C-alpha cells in the first residue's frame with residue numbers, strides 16, 4: 001500500500017477544517033476579519049496540538065492575494081505556495097536545531113527589507129524557547145520597533161523559558177490538548193474518506209494512546225493501517241500497541257470488589273503472558289477508575305469507551321471515597337513500578353495495595369472514621385439554631401422599624417424576582433423613608449425597573465410604610481451574597497482542616513502519599529445550594 005503520510009495529507013489548510021482549539025481559532029478569525037492585527041503572536045501548548053498548523057493558516061490568511069481574511073482563497077499563488085511550503089515571504093525557523101539559531105540574526109537583519117511577493121514577511125519560529133540569548137536580543141530589537149510589513153508567529157512547548165520581554169510583546173494563545181473524543185472522531189472522518197474499514201473501539205484506543213496529540217494520533221493511525229491490512233480492528237490495535245483489553249481492567253475492579261486477591265494475581269500474570277505493557281496499563285486503570293467516578297456524579301459525561309452498563313455496574317460497587325483512594329494508589333503505582341525489580345512485581349504490588357485498602361474502606365464505612373459528618377452535624381445544628389434565633393428575632397422585632405441590618409432584612413423580605421438584586425446590593429443609608437443601596441457595576445444588569453419595583457414593594461409590605469428605594473452603581477464590600485459566600489468558605493475550611501487532622505486520613509497521606517483534594521470536601525448542609 002503506498003500512501004502519503006496521513007498527518008501531512010490531512011493537515012488542515014484553513015480554520016474551518018482545523019480540529020479543536022475553538023477559542024483560539026475564533027479569536028484569530030475575529031482579528032483577521034476586523035483587521036485588528038498584532039505584529040507578534042505566540043502559540044503555546046504541548047506537542048502535536050496544532051501550533052505550527054495554526055501558524056501556517058494564519059500566515060496564509062495574512063498573505064492571500066484576495067485580501068486579509070479568515071477565509072484565505074486557497075487558489076491564488078500565495079495561498080498555493082504557503083500550502084506547498086515554498087512561499088518566499090514565509091520564513092520558518094525551527095529553533096530546536098542549532099545551526100538555524102545562528103542564522104536568526106541574519107534572518108532578522110534581512111527583515112527590514114520589504115516582502116518579495118506577499119503583503120507581510122511572516123516569521124514562524126517553532127520551539128522559540130530554544131533560541132540563544134543573542135538571538136532573543138536580536139529578535140527583541142525587531143519586536144520593539146516592528147516594521148509594518150513584519151509578522152512574528154512564535155510557537156513553544158515551554159513558554160516559561162521565553163524571556164518576559166519577548167512574551168510581553170506577543171499576543172499569546174494557549175492551545176489545549178485534544179480530548180479523546182475529538183481525536184477519535186477526526187480519525188473516523190479520515191478513514192471514511194480514505195475508504196478504510198475500522199472498528200470504532202480501535203479508534204478509541206489510538207486516540208487514547210496519542211495522549212492529546214493529534215499528530216501522534218495520525219502517525220499511530222499510519223502504523224495501524226500498515227499493521228492491520230484491510231481492517232483496523234480493536235484486537236489488532238491492542239496487539240500493536242501492547243494495550244490491555246478493557247475486559248482485563250474491568251475484571252480487576254470486579255475481583256477487587258469481591259476481595260479476591262488470588263484472582264487479581266491471576267489476571268496480572270495472564271496479562272504479563274500476553275506481553276501487555278503493565279506500566280501503561282496503570283494509566284488505563286487510572287482512567288477507568290476516573291471514568292467510574294465521573295459516572296457517579298455525572299452519568300451523561302461518560303467518555304463512552306466502555307459500555308455504559310459496565311460503568312454503571314462498577315459505579316455501584318464502590319463509594320466515591322474508595323474510588324478516590326484507588327485512583328491515588330494507581331497513580332503512585334506508576335511511580336513505583338520502575339523502582340520494582342520487574343514490571344510484574346510492581347504491578348502486583350499496586351493491585352495488592354488496592355486490595356489492602358479496599359475492604360477497610362468499604363466495610364468500616366468511613367462515616368465513623370472521618371469527622372466530616374460530625375462537623376456536618378454540628379454546623380448543621382448551629383445553623384438551625386441560628387435560623388430559629390432569627391425567627392424568634394423576627395417575631396419579637398417591631399416590624400415597623402429598620403434596625404440597620406440589611407442582611408437580616410433581606411432574609412425576611414418576600415422578594416420573588418427581586419431576590420438576586422437584593423442579594424447583590426449593599427446598604428448605604430436609610431433616611432426620610434428612602435433606602436439608599438449600592439450595586440457593583442458588574443452586577444448592573446440586575447438594575448431593572450421591575451426588579452427595583454418588586455424590591456420596593458416588598459420593603460413597603462414589610463414595614464407597612466411608604467418607602468422608596470434608590471440604587472447607585474458603585475463599589476460594594478459587603479452584600480448578602482458576598483457574606484453568604486464568605487460563610488460558606490469558612491465552613492468549608494473548618495471541614496477541611498478537621499478532615500486533614502483525622503488519624504485515618506493522616507495515615508493515608510503519610511504512608512501512602514495519598515492526597516486529599518481540599519475542594520473535594522464539602523459540608524453536607526451546603527449541598528444543593
Ligand SMILES: [Zn+2]
Pocket residue numbers: 063064065066072073074075076077078079080
Ligand atoms: Zn489566496
